[in-house]
Amino acid sequence: MVDNDTHDIAVLNNLITTTIDSAEGYVEAAKRIDNVYISGSFMRWSADRQHAADALKTQVSALGGDDAIIDEVVCSENRVKRKYEEALKDPTLSAPTRGVIERSYISVLAGHKQACALKRSGHA
Numbered sequence: 001m002v003d004n005d006t007h008d009i010a011v012l013n014n015l016i017t018t019t020i021d022s023a024e025g026y027v028e029a030a031k032r033i034d035n036v037y038i039s040g041s042f043m044r045w046s047a048d049r050q051h052a053a054d055a056l057k058t059q060v061s062a063l064g065g066d067d068a069i070i071d072e073v074v075c076s077e078n079r080v081k082r083k084y085e086e087a088l089k090d091p092t093l094s095a096p097t098r099g100v101i102e103r104s105y106i107s108v109l110a111g112h113k114q115a116c117a118l119k120r121s122g123h124a
Helices: 004-032 036-062 066-088 095-121
Strands: none
Touching: 004 036, 004 066, 036 066, 066 095
């Protein structure tokens, strides 16, 4: 039998991650475009996505999902770490590209370590 709250929290956390990624993508796109109208549209869309993510987070909290949020962050950090490790195994990468990935990987490892430490600490 599936615990509805646990299931709902997992679905919500997945949507939160996706929605935040979308909001951040719009901000980055707005920074890179010269058209003020389009840039403004991207920023409004980002704000809308952030509001949606906030509503999803509120529902997770209402379901008692603080621990589940931390678990989802750790899972997300694991996915990011694996993707970087896969990229670094690519023997055909140019040296400059490999260097950028390696430098970014340092940050990924630090974030992964911090998320795991938070989970172990029980400070949910």
